[in-house]
Amino acid sequence: xxxLMCTEYGSHxxxxxxxxxxxxxxxxxxxxxxxxxxxxFPDLLVIRGEYQFKPEPPFIPGxxxxxxxxxxxxxxxxxxVGQRVTSFGVAGAFAQRRVADEGMVIPIxxxxxxxxxxxxxxxxxxxxxxxxxxxxxxxxxxxxxLGASGGVGSTAVEIGKLLGATVIAAASSEAKxxxxxxxxxxxxxxxxxxxxxxxxxxxxxxxxxxxxYDPVGGDIVEPAFRSIAWGxxxxxxxxxxxxxxxIPLNLPLLKVASIVGVFFGSFSAKQPELAAANxxxxxxxxxxxxxxxxxTKTFRLDEAVDAFDLLATRTAMGKVVLQISDDS
Numbered sequence: 001x002x003x004l005m006c007t008e009y010g011s012h013x014x015x016x017x018x019x020x021x022x023x024x025x026x027x028x029x030x031x032x033x034x035x036x037x038x039x040x041f042p043d044l045l046v047i048r049g050e051y052q053f054k055p056e057p058p059f060i061p062g063x064x065x066x067x068x069x070x071x072x073x074x075x076x077x078x079x080x081v082g083q084r085v086t087s088f089g090v091a092g093a094f095a096q097r098r099v100a101d102e103g104m105v106i107p108i109x110x111x112x113x114x115x116x117x118x119x120x121x122x123x124x125x126x127x128x129x130x131x132x133x134x135x136x137x138x139x140x141x142x143x144x145x146l147g148a149s150g151g152v153g154s155t156a157v158e159i160g161k162l163l164g165a166t167v168i169a170a171a172s173s174e175a176k177x178x179x180x181x182x183x184x185x186x187x188x189x190x191x192x193x194x195x196x197x198x199x200x201x202x203x204x205x206x207x208x209x210x211x212x213y214d215p216v217g218g219d220i221v222e223p224a225f226r227s228i229a230w231g232x233x234x235x236x237x238x239x240x241x242x243x244x245x246x247i248p249l250n251l252p253l254l255k256v257a258s259i260v261g262v263f264f265g266s267f268s269a270k271q272p273e274l275a276a277a278n279x280x281x282x283x284x285x286x287x288x289x290x291x292x293x294x295x296t297k298t299f300r301l302d303e304a305v306d307a308f309d310l311l312a313t314r315t316a317m318g319k320v321v322l323q324i325s326d327d328s
Contacts, residue, residue, distance in 0.1 A: 001019070001020060001022055001023075001097050002017060002018070002019060002020075002301060003017070003018060003019075003020045003060045003094065003096065004061060004062070004095065004301060005017070005018045005020070005059070005060060006046075006047050006057055006058060006059055006060070007057055007058045008057050008058075009049030009057060010049075011047075011048075012047050012308035012309075012312060013305055013308075015047070015061070015304060017301065017304075020060075023097055023099045024099070025071055025073035025076075026073050026074075026099070028074075028102050028103075029073040029076070029100060029102060030069050030073065030076055030079055030085075030102060030105055031069065031070050031071040031072075031073075031097060031098070031099055032065065032067045032069055032070065032085060032097065032098045032099075032100060033067045033070045033096070033097055033325075034065045034066070034093065034096055034097060034098050034324045034325070035066060035067040035068070035114035035115075035118070035323075035324055035325045036066050036067070036113075036115040036117070036118035036321055036323055036324055036325075037066070037118050037321070037322045037324060038064055038065075038118045038122075038151075038295075038319050038321045038322070039062075039151070039307055039308065039310075039316075039319075039320045039321075040063050040064065040122045040123065041150070041151065041215070041240055042122075042238070043061055043308075044308065044311055044312060046063075046090060046091060047061050047308075051090070053090045053265075055090060055091045060092050060093070060095045060098075061091050061093075061094055062091060062092060062093025062094035062322075063089060063090065063091070063122055064087065064088040064089075064118055065086070065087055065324070066085065066087070066108060066115075066117035066118035067084075067085070067324075068082060068083065068085070069081055069082065069083045069085055070097070073102075078105075079102065079107070084107065084108050084109075084110065085107055085108060085117075086108050086117040086118060086120070086121050087100040087105045087106070087121075088100075088122055088125075088268070089101070090265075094304060094324075095301075096301075096324060096325075103268075103269075103272050104268070106121065106276060108283065109283060111287045112287065114325075115321050115323070116293050118321060119293050119295055119319040120279075120282060120286065121279065122151075122152075122264060123151045123154075123155045123319060124159070124279075124282045124291070124293070125264050125268070125278060125279055126152050126155075126237065126262065126264040127152055127155040127213070128159055128278045128281070128282055129262065129264055129267055129275070130156070130213060130235045130237060130262040131143070131156065131160060131163060131211070131213070132278070133274070133278075134233075134262050135213070135233045135235050136233065137160065137163050137165055137210070138164075138165075138210075139163065139165065140164060140165070140166075141165050141166070141210035142165060142166045142167075142204055142207075142210050142211075143156070143160040143165040143209065143210065143211045143212075143213065144168045144170065144200065144209040144211070144212045144213065144224065145157050145167060145168070145169050145170065145180075145185075145213045146212070146213065146214045146216045146220060146224060147170075147216040148170055148171050148176070148180045148185065148188075149171045149176035149177070149180055149317045150215065150240065150316060150317070151311075151318065151319050152215050152237060152238075153169075153213070153215055154179070154180070154183055154294050154318045154319075155293075155294075157183045157184060158184065158291050158292070158294075159291070161185075161186075162285065162291065166186050167184065167187075168185070168186065168187045168188070168203060168209065169183075169185035169187070169188045169189070170188070170189040170190075170196065170220075170224075171188070171191070172190065172191065172192045173190065175317075176317060177190060179294075179296075179317045179318070183294060187203050189203075196220065196223045196224060196227065197223045197226055200227040204229070207229050208230070208232065208255075209227060209229055209232065210228075210231075210232050210233070211232065211233050211234075212224055212227075212228060212232065212233070212234045213235050213237060214234065214236060215238040215240055216238075216240050216241050217236075217238065217240065217243055217244060218242065219243070219245070220241070221245040221247065222245065222247065222248075222251075225247060225251050225252075225257070226251065228255050228257050229255070229257075230255055230257075231255070231256050231257065232255060232257045232258070233257065233258045233260050234252075234258065234259045235262050236259060236260065236261050247259065293319060294317070294318030295318060295320075296316070296319065297310060297318075297321070298320075298322075298323050299320070300323055301323075301324055304322060307320050307322060
């Protein structure tokens, strides 16, 4: 089968397309004929050897992919051959076939395309868990989304609106902010040209924001945290800027604010039933048209390096998808 290979940790530009042996499922696993897969920022970290989990090279990168089950391993009872599913994990998605643990596989309804299903698990799953379980976002509250045009940020804008919040989307260009407005953002801030704290203060009549969703990290963290409302929740999603920031601990003390970690992979492993229920809610909202996965770019598997360029340069808006088969 054809697969994208990472032969050593480093730049995504060294990824190569190769013919590799067909995989077979072990006990508790399924084999999936992959139709579509999507890129996530952690995929870059895995390729660089900078992620919490480090598959040993050579390996097939890619966290999430959707397709059809073609074989079952011993002991699998929840799925059947021919069933449409989406799947997630640390690696293995960017290939024509993928082996996945049964607990990392989720059925998808016929109404959802493979491209949509392959793009919904990690980003929507992260944002839903972050805003519902970790951030406890309530209708009428104000949500600030940093990096709001990216793969996870864009889903946070959508889900925040679905939950009844006033959403402030912050991004680094006018084109990105226009994209956020198309997703339903109530207010936008270009944090490369505007004073973030002053703008938030004006937008919220001095009150601040109740929940901050941050997949960016870096220098923006402290001014964002200083803009949090009393009793606010700061959701730590990731560090796309590259730097892991330090926060003066007097800031959460003075605001009685919480710094809350969000790690979808750990959550899914520790609470698989709740994670599955979250994704069922997401699928229902997609079918109803309340959520519309913002797939903005689609590439073939042999164009994966070009797709990764968008993530590495932080120019991607919404989700970037790899089309593995012609009917994705």
